Amino acid sequence: MNSSDITATSELGLRLIVPDRAAVPLAARLDYTADDPYAIKVAFHVGEDEPVEWIFARELLTVGIVRAVGEGDVRVWPSKDDGERTINISLSSPFGHAQFDAQVSPLAEFLHRTYEIVPAGQEGDYVDLDAEIEQHLCS
Template sequence: MRITHDLIAYQVLSDRRSRAVATRLEYDADHPLELRMVFHTDRRDPVTWTFPRSLLLDGLGRPTASADIRIQPGGHDRRHLVSLLLTGEDGIALIEAPAAELGAFALHSLRLTPRDPNPPSPPQPISWPGRDARAGSSTSSTP
């Protein structure tokens, strides 16, 4: 079974500017360890990121990272957002998405397929450069 959820996320462009990005979350029980986020930007084709489901599950509660994706709960100004720092061939994007919608999607995926008690390589907690201990507090203007 496959589930999807459409939401509006925000690409952070600077401390005071962001732009809305139509985003689709996808989970397929046939591939239980991964999920996809599809961003519909101003590009011709959508931008798709596939990453371990466990990364999102862990990132809803604490900062975590795996390879080119960092996830941190809290977002800027302590809003109820989750920050995703995506590093790819074209550069770096900071995306903020509603924590409640990500959490509901994650819970729905867990109802389909419970979490693997022995994931192959668990995400490691990380510290965010330029951020102090308070979730979402920035001590510099760059992510």
């Protein structure tokens, strides 16, 4: 198995929703690996600084395409913008709040690739629980 069989990467165009202003276009890099089958790492490129990284549950983004999901710091829900299906992502942290939207189709294509790598319900087959426990006990 080569690395492309166990990883997926994509660039996603999104917009930062700013109250009382025009939305700001941004790019985000999505990374998925079978080594961490439940998670998708999203790096938001917000300027010349290092990207801001968040880890999302793959299932959260998948469900968020069809219905509102999440609570607390991360919420995801679908909507339509000029007839185009979009997904909204709301993030909160002690440092502030941000809301983004993006077209569903490129995100859905990326998610489809992740499910080709690790099918839904088989994530546990890719996690070595004993090694994870040992790593946390020895840290």
